[in-house]
Amino acid sequence: MSVASAINLLRNLKLDNSKTQQEPVQINETFLELFLIELINSTVSASLSEISKTRNLVLSSNNSQDLSPKTNSETFNPVEQELIQSGLTEHEKLLIEKKLDEIGFRVGQKISERYTAEIQRFVDAIGVIKFICKEIWYSLFNKQIDNLKTNHKGIYIIQDLRFKWITKISNYQTNSLAKEKTSQYLHLVTGMLRGILERVGITSTVTFDIEDSPQCSFQIKITKSRLGV
Amino acid sequence: MAKNFRSLGEDVWKTRIERINLEFFVFTYGSLVVQLIKDFEDFDSVNKQLDKIGYNMGVRLIDDFLARTHIKSPTCRDFKAVAEILAKVGFKMYLNIVPTVLSSDNSKCVLQIDDNPFDLNVELSPEMIAGGLWYSNFYCGLIRGALEMVQLSVNVTFLSDVLRGDDTTSLQIDLLKVIDEQVPEGDE
Numbered sequence: 001m002s003v004a005s006a007i008n009l010l011r012n013l014k015l016d017n018s019k020t021q022q023e024p025v026q027i028n029e030t031f032l033e034l035f036l037i038e039l040i041n042s043t044v045s046a047s048l049s050e051i052s053k054t055r056n057l058v059l060s061s062n063n064s065q066d067l068s069p070k071t072n073s074e075t076f077n078p079v080e081q082e083l084i085q086s087g088l089t090e091h092e093k094l095l096i097e098k099k100l101d102e103i104g105f106r107v108g109q110k111i112s113e114r115y116t117a118e119i120q121r122f123v124d125a126i127g128v129i130k131f132i133c134k135e136i137w138y139s140l141f142n143k144q145i146d147n148l149k150t151n152h153k154g155i156y157i158i159q160d161l162r163f164k165w166i167t168k169i170s171n172y173q174t175n176s177l178a179k180e181k182t183s184q185y186l187h188l189v190t191g192m193l194r195g196i197l198e199r200v201g202i203t204s205t206v207t208f209d210i211e212d213s214p215q216c217s218f219q220i221k222i223t224k225s226r227l228g229v
Numbered sequence: 230m231a232k233n234f235r236s237l238g239e240d241v242w243k244t245r246i247e248r249i250n251l252e253f254f255v256f257t258y259g260s261l262v263v264q265l266i267k268d269f270e271d272f273d274s275v276n277k278q279l280d281k282i283g284y285n286m287g288v289r290l291i292d293d294f295l296a297r298t299h300i301k302s303p304t305c306r307d308f309k310a311v312a313e314i315l316a317k318v319g320f321k322m323y324l325n326i327v328p329t330v331l332s333s334d335n336s337k338c339v340l341q342i343d344d345n346p347f348d349l350n351v352e353l354s355p356e357m358i359a360g361g362l363w364y365s366n367f368y369c370g371l372i373r374g375a376l377e378m379v380q381l382s383v384n385v386t387f388l389s390d391v392l393r394g395d396d397t398t399s400l401q402i403d404l405l406k407v408i409d410e411q412v413p414e415g416d417e
Contacts, residue, residue, distance in 0.1 A: 027254050027346070028323045029247040030293050035254065038282045039261050046268045046278075099264065106260040107253070110350075114252060139250050 036165065040184050043103065047096045100184055101191035108195020111136060116200065124227050128200050129156050129220065136196065147217075154225075159217035165189075172213035182213055193218060201226030234313050237298065238321030245297050246322060255349045262364065272360035279363075280370035287374020294319060294375065302379075308404050311381065312338040315372065315402075331399070339388065341399040342368075353392050363387045368400060380408045 115136060122128050133145035137160075147159035165185045171178050190206040197204045203224040210216045261282075265275045294300075298318055305311045312333045320342075321327050328340040347365045363369075369385040376383045382405040389395035 025251040025325070025346070026248040027251040027325060028242075029249040031290070031323045032249055032254050032257075034286045034289055034293075035257070035282075038286050039257065041285070042261070042278060042282050043264065046265075050268070103257075103260045103264050106263060107256045110256040110259070111253070114256075140253050142249065 033165075033168070036185070036188075039103070040100065040181070040188075043099050044096050044184070047099055048092065051092055051095065096184070097187045100187040101194075104188040104191025105195040105198070107188075108192035108197075109199050110195075111140075111192070112196040112199035115139070122200055122227055125154070125202055125222055125225050126150065126156075128197065128202060128227070129158070132193065132196060133158055154222040156220040156222075157217055158220070159215070161215050163214045163216050166210075166216070167214040169213065172210075182210060183208075186210070186216060186218075190218060193220060197222075234317040235321075235327070237300075238318040238327065241298055241318065241322040242325060251325070251346055252349065255346060255351075258347055258367070259351060266357075266362075272357060272362040276361070276363050276366045279366040280373075283367040283370025283372075284374035285370075287371040287376075288378050290323070290371070291375040291378040294322070295379075297322070305379070308335045308338070308381075309333050311376070312340070312402065315376075316340055319375070335404070337401060337403045339399055339401050341397050343397070345391070345398050348392055348398070351392060358393050363390060364392050365390065365398070372400075372402060376402075377408070380410065382406050382408050 116122075116131075119131070122131070129148065129150075133148055137143065137145050141160075141164045143160075143162075143164075145158045146161045147157075149157040149159075163186075166172075166182050169178050169182050169185075172182060186208040190208055193206045194204055197220070202222055204220050204222045206221070207219045208216055209219065262275070262279070265278050266272070269275050269278065300314060300318070305314060312330050316328045316330050324346055326342065326344060326346060328342040331339040331341050333339070345365060347367075351364065353362060353364060357364075366387065369387065372385045373383055384403045384405055386401055386403075388399045388401050389397055391398045
């Protein structure tokens with residue numbers, strides 16, 4: 001068999017494959033929503049228990065200070081100690097955010113691997129970003145990104161005018177708890193975007209901005225890219 | 230009757246709910262399990278935490294379930310019927326699968342989940358299997374939470390899991406008692 005016909009055969013195989021996979025398997029949206037609530041709650045409570053453990057450690061090591069002052073100073077770096085003394089709120093927040101970001105990151109990696117399997121290799125970063133805005137956003141949220149801006153130097157801002165996950169959080173303007181919850185959801189998404197980009201060879205930092213809930217935007221700053229910008 | 234439940238499940242799934250990509254959910258669940266394993270470093274605690282997450286979800290899910298299906302209490306005359314509804318309407322409308330109800334009587338039943346969506350692209354390492362991780366333990370809490378809200382105190386345990394090398398995935402639901410109507414403890 002010649003190479004050309006082999007490639008043809010491959011192509012045919014691939015086509016057949018895509019035909020059978022036409023209908024994506026679906027799940028109830030309410031189920032996912034409730035699951036995300038619990039996911040965030042569980043992550044938050046896990047971080048809190050971790051924090052209280054560290055706090056106990058500090059207390060106990062403070063008590064035994066005269067016995068081993070050296071090990072005490074070694075366990076915590078200055079920044080951490082300062083945060084612990086200042087009532088932990090900032091530290092707590094950071095830890096929770098980091099954890100959510102990490103969960104999102106892993107989801108992003110898998111999404112990236114799953115969805116890029118059937119398309120052509122990306123040649124530049126803007127291609128990847130467009131893919132996220134159109135295909136990935138559509139399959140996750142049943143809509144495309146509303147607005148995409150770039151400075152052509154590695155910064156992209158994608159804006160969703162009605163971000164689905166946070167539409168059901170009420171009183172965003174007045175309630176600080178609602179604000180916190182909203183940002184927890186968005187930390188999942190920033191991690192996810194980072195994960196998607198990481199798997200196609202782009203290192204990035206992603207931040208979000210809530211303009212007027214449920215309107216929000218994500219800023220993607222590419223720090224290192226295997227592809228052209 | 231059994232046929233009715235099946236068509237009710239189909240009907241609810243097709244017409245009364247919003248649907249979303251399953252893979253995304255599966256990825257998120259997987260990522261959560263990984264995080265839990267990192268946090269707890271002990272598979273037993275992971276099982277418990279998954280159960281807890283399921284429970285918290287179940288107590289809310291039942292409201293959505295009753296609102297969308299319009300199932301009234303006379304329909305759930307006995308535990309057998311409850312098991313049928315759980316499998317043919319509940320699982321169908323939320324996860325789009327219909328587990329087979331094996332050996333159900335009025336105090337217990339066994340559900341066999343043939344293509345558990347959670348298992349998609351999942352493999353457990355030998356340590357996880359040896360450590361006793363039940364990857365889908367979430368189901369146990371979910372069913373327990375949901376049924377508790379309709380006055381049925383149940384105990385749910387996994388009997389086997391394909392991910393752990395068994396031929397089938399099945400779980401057993403034991404009816405402990407029917408709870409009398411009362412104000413729940415600690416309810417404000």
